[in-house]
Amino acid sequence: MYDVLIIGAGINGGLLAQRLSKYNLRxxxxxxxxxxxxxxxxxNSAIIHSGHDPKTGTLKAKLNVRGNALWDDLCKxxxxxxxxxxxxVVAVNDEEKLKLNELYHQAQxxxxxSRLLNREEAILLEPNLSDLVIEVLDLPxxxxxxxxxxxxxxxxxxxxxxLELFLDHKVTNIDRKEGYFDVTTPKGVFxxxxxxxxxxxxxxDIYAMVSKQNSYKITPRRGEYYVLDRAIKPVVxxxxxxxxxxKGKGVLVVPTIHDNILIGxxxxxxxxxxxKDNTSAAxxxxxxxxxxxxxxxxxxxxxxxxxxxRPSHLEYDFVIEEAKDVxxxxxxxxIDSPGIASAPAITEYVLDILxxxxxxxxxxxxxxxxxxxxxxxxxxxEEKQAMFEKxxxxxxxxxxxxxxxxxxxxxxxxxNAGAKTxxxxxxxxxxxxxxxxxxxxxxxxxxxxxxxxNIKPTEVLLDSDESTILVGETKENLA
Amino acid sequence: MKHFELIIIGxxxxxxxxxxxxxxxxxxxxLVLERDKELGGILQQCIHNGFGVHTFKxxxxxxSFAERFINxxxxxxxSYKLNAMVIHLNDDKTLEYVSPEExxxxxxASAIILAMGCRERTRGAIAVPGYRPAGVWSAxxxxxxxxxxxxxxxxxxxxxxxxxxxxxxxxxxxxEGAEVKGVAEIMPYSNGLPRNIKQCLEDFxxxxxxxxxxxxxxxxxxxxxxxxxxxxxxxxPIPNTEKTFDVDTVLFSIGLIPENALSEEANIxxxxxxxxxxxxxxxxxxxxxxxxxxxxxxxxxxxxxxAEEGRKAGIAAAKYIxxxxxxxxxxxxxxxxxxxxxxxxxxxxxxLDKTIELMFRVTKQYKNVEIVIKNDxxxxxxxxxxxxxxxxxxxxxxxxxxxALCQQTLTIEVVEEVA
Numbered sequence: 001m002y003d004v005l006i007i008g009a010g011i012n013g014g015l016l017a018q019r020l021s022k023y024n025l026r027x028x029x030x031x032x033x034x035x036x037x038x039x040x041x042x043x044n045s046a047i048i049h050s051g052h053d054p055k056t057g058t059l060k061a062k063l064n065v066r067g068n069a070l071w072d073d074l075c076k077x078x079x080x081x082x083x084x085x086x087x088x089v090v091a092v093n094d095e096e097k098l099k100l101n102e103l104y105h106q107a108q109x110x111x112x113x114s115r116l117l118n119r120e121e122a123i124l125l126e127p128n129l130s131d132l133v134i135e136v137l138d139l140p141x142x143x144x145x146x147x148x149x150x151x152x153x154x155x156x157x158x159x160x161x162x163l164e165l166f167l168d169h170k171v172t173n174i175d176r177k178e179g180y181f182d183v184t185t186p187k188g189v190f191x192x193x194x195x196x197x198x199x200x201x202x203x204x205d206i207y208a209m210v211s212k213q214n215s216y217k218i219t220p221r222r223g224e225y226y227v228l229d230r231a232i233k234p235v236v237x238x239x240x241x242x243x244x245x246x247k248g249k250g251v252l253v254v255p256t257i258h259d260n261i262l263i264g265x266x267x268x269x270x271x272x273x274x275x276k277d278n279t280s281a282a283x284x285x286x287x288x289x290x291x292x293x294x295x296x297x298x299x300x301x302x303x304x305x306x307x308x309x310r311p312s313h314l315e316y317d318f319v320i321e322e323a324k325d326v327x328x329x330x331x332x333x334x335i336d337s338p339g340i341a342s343a344p345a346i347t348e349y350v351l352d353i354l355x356x357x358x359x360x361x362x363x364x365x366x367x368x369x370x371x372x373x374x375x376x377x378x379x380x381x382e383e384k385q386a387m388f389e390k391x392x393x394x395x396x397x398x399x400x401x402x403x404x405x406x407x408x409x410x411x412x413x414x415x416n417a418g419a420k421t422x423x424x425x426x427x428x429x430x431x432x433x434x435x436x437x438x439x440x441x442x443x444x445x446x447x448x449x450x451x452x453x454n455i456k457p458t459e460v461l462l463d464s465d466e467s468t469i470l471v472g473e474t475k476e477n478l479a
Numbered sequence: 480m481k482h483f484e485l486i487i488i489g490x491x492x493x494x495x496x497x498x499x500x501x502x503x504x505x506x507x508x509x510l511v512l513e514r515d516k517e518l519g520g521i522l523q524q525c526i527h528n529g530f531g532v533h534t535f536k537x538x539x540x541x542x543s544f545a546e547r548f549i550n551x552x553x554x555x556x557x558s559y560k561l562n563a564m565v566i567h568l569n570d571d572k573t574l575e576y577v578s579p580e581e582x583x584x585x586x587x588a589s590a591i592i593l594a595m596g597c598r599e600r601t602r603g604a605i606a607v608p609g610y611r612p613a614g615v616w617s618a619x620x621x622x623x624x625x626x627x628x629x630x631x632x633x634x635x636x637x638x639x640x641x642x643x644x645x646x647x648x649x650x651x652x653x654x655e656g657a658e659v660k661g662v663a664e665i666m667p668y669s670n671g672l673p674r675n676i677k678q679c680l681e682d683f684x685x686x687x688x689x690x691x692x693x694x695x696x697x698x699x700x701x702x703x704x705x706x707x708x709x710x711x712x713x714x715x716p717i718p719n720t721e722k723t724f725d726v727d728t729v730l731f732s733i734g735l736i737p738e739n740a741l742s743e744e745a746n747i748x749x750x751x752x753x754x755x756x757x758x759x760x761x762x763x764x765x766x767x768x769x770x771x772x773x774x775x776x777x778x779x780x781x782x783x784x785x786a787e788e789g790r791k792a793g794i795a796a797a798k799y800i801x802x803x804x805x806x807x808x809x810x811x812x813x814x815x816x817x818x819x820x821x822x823x824x825x826x827x828x829x830x831l832d833k834t835i836e837l838m839f840r841v842t843k844q845y846k847n848v849e850i851v852i853k854n855d856x857x858x859x860x861x862x863x864x865x866x867x868x869x870x871x872x873x874x875x876x877x878x879x880x881x882x883a884l885c886q887q888t889l890t891i892e893v894v895e896e897v898a
Contacts, residue, residue, distance in 0.1 A: 276699075277609050277610045381575060384577070388583060401740070462612070462613035467701055
């Protein structure tokens with residue numbers, strides 16, 4: 001019997017699991033896919049918004065402002081990167097300038113660090129602002145993270161301290177029993193006293209398993225993005241927002257913690273929860289819109305496009321509460337933007353709800369802290385050489401673009417919440433995330449995965465369990 | 480810090496040829512750094528024939544062509560390191576490399592030859608709509624799987640781009656038992672060599688769809704299909720011209736990009752047209768004592784020309800080491816109407832022997848035109864051409880004495896209307 005069972009290993013499920021691993025509780029984290037951080041957490045704008053933008057009086061506004069303040073300590077604890085690179089919201093005409101002023105006052109009221117800059121002042125800081133920009137709202141507390149790295153690190157940290165992670169466990173049914181739940185997956189039935197539904201895009205479906213009154217409906221909002229190659233001098237150093245509209249924060253230019261630039265997203269309401277296909281119309285729209293805010297974008301350095309599905313629902317605000325009709329069942333529904341920025345505050349908020357359901361007694365034994373990722377690219381020659389002398393695999397370069405050694409890849413395969421697929425390796429060490437997009441390193445990564453997991457190269461997966469890469473050996477087809 | 484007279488980054492056809500010629504011109508202290516597990520570069524996976532017609536007057540496979548140069552390097556006892564990748568290049572000609580034998584090392588050279596080759600443009604670079612499942616590769620990666628690793632990438636294949644690698648792979652996959660359902664090319668003409676169109680597509684009845692592009696890739700996990708459409712003159716898909724194909728694999732052969740991360744790190748001046756360094760008549764870049772040759776400089780269509788460029792860069796580096804390269808007055812070359820780029824980008828007339836060879840590509844297909852070369856505004860040479868295409872590299876040899884007369888700019892242009 002688990003005290004708490006979390007459904008969905010996205011950023012909220014992961015951070016909750018990490019937090020709960022500090023208490024004397026038996027916790028299970030169930031994930032339908034073969035890796036954590038695989039849906040909305042894997043594809044979004046990766047921004048820690050300041051909290052200037054959500055509608056006043058909403059949970060979004062409250063949790064975003066609070067969440068922003070919690071990221072420094074959280075990332076220090078998880079040993080992952082967090083950079084407060086700041087952001088500009090730009091106005092391009094007099095009407096927008098008025099709205100920018102309103103946004104400034106809203107930020108001030110919430111205690112969000114902010115100031116207005118005229119064009120001349122702004123250009124000194126971001127020379128590639130478009131010629132249309134006349135005034136700027138500077139939001140220096142805005143930051144950037146890698147949402148999947150945070151989640152992977154959180155789950156790893158939690159597993160080091162007792163969390164049980166179950167990948168490839170899609171929940172198919174939940175039965176309400178006397179004082180507990182039976183949670184059915186194709187791989188077995190789990191019993192738990194409390195359920196946290198952090199199933200993102202599928203949170204409505206999960207809730208529907210226990211409630212006939214379920215009135216929530218997730219209607220994914222699709223956002224499409226371009227990724228630019230790392231540059232010695234990126235086109236912007238801050239995140240650049242247009243003025244927000246009813247449809248959201250608009251098309252952004254976002255530096256990433258890995259020195260790439262993201263451009264996007266648009267916002268299309270779709271019905272297919274697996275509709276992660278790029279469309280030429282949206283990509284064209286993104287390209288046109290971004291010209292309003294930033295110039296000199298080197299579009300010839302695009303290395304990839306991607307799609308993120310925001311798990312939006314019909315209402316504006318987050319739903320984070322014990323289900324009104326199901327005791328000990330906590331819903332996290334409609335956690336779209338600013339869901340990432342708010343995540344640490346969402347954890348606190350859920351913990352508060354949870355404290356009425358299970359006793360939260362902190363463990364007395366010392367915590368096994370997470371070992372940071374080995375990133376040789378950031379080490380001095382002497383530090384790298386010391387790694388090499390321990391294991392020559394740190395001297396075998398695998399990914400040419402992002403400079404990832406075999407030793408780093410082997411390390412992430414054998415950790416808790418370790419990499420089992422080519423994409424999982426890419427998310428952890430960036431092999432294949434560079435300008436050649438795996439053209440050079442994919443065959444080598446497959447060979448390493450096969451060797452380390454003791455499977456055949458033809459069994460190595462790109463991503464999902466059906467995403468076989470190699471269909472067989474040569475000459476097999478020839479009689 | 481260990482010092483070498485000459486370090487060559489890359490042991491493919493350009494780097495090996497440069498090493499051999501530098502040795503033949505008196506340089507003995509040479510180190511070739513190769514990041515793959517054997518010398519030869521991309522030739523090792525090009526098991527088809529057709530290499531070496533110019534260099535050796537016979538048709539060789541890629542590995543055989545490479546072997547000739549590898550043997551020369553070994554005969555001359557030129558030192559080289561394998562699995563040795565240069566990860567940093569600095570403007571003081573120090574560099575850091577790593578290998579599983581030695582780990583991380585910083586070394587310095589009097590002269591460096593950049594011969595890192597090129598990489599393939601990817602599906603992501605051209606933002607092809609659709610899903611991002613398994614089964615989507617650049618053609619060269621598929622070639623490596625099949626020819627080097629011994630694995631099949633798919634059973635039913637569609638290929639975008641009629642560059643030579645795509646054409647070669649259409650035939651290779653067919654011979655391995657896969658069904659190649661078609662090749663689409665966005666241009667109204669192929670960018671591959673005519674012999675490859677004949678031998679790789681027509682001989683196997685593989686359809687070539689000119690003026691077509693992929694408008695969608697389907698499949699959540701593995702490719703399940705591909706949709707192509709005809710494009711108009713602005714390369715936009717024309718509605719209602721879509722065709723769909725039931726395939727499990729899509730390959731992209733949509734161009735090559737010089738691999739210049741190191742050059743950029745060393746702050747070497749780049750040519751946005753070639754995406755390679757700007758070089759002079761001696762293949763010297765903007766960084767004194769650093770030379771570039773082969774596909775890292777500009778993408779070639781034949782390996783023979785890569786090797787030839789390596790040979791010349793090797794000679795130039797030897798001259799540099801012996802302080803025989805002069806600086807001083809130079810002439811810029813300028814690509815005008817109809818010309819995409821010219822290599823070299825500048826010429827020091829004082830360093831020319833008797834002649835200089837300029838290499839250039841046109842920006843589109845032309846028929847019955849003139850190529851006009853001018854010294855400043857004075858016509859130096861007019862060459863009549865029946866046929867010009869971007870896929871084919873053009874060359875012109877000029878007399879050193881003629882170039883010496885040029886004051887500032889030597890231009891090349893295409894003139895359509897013959898006066």
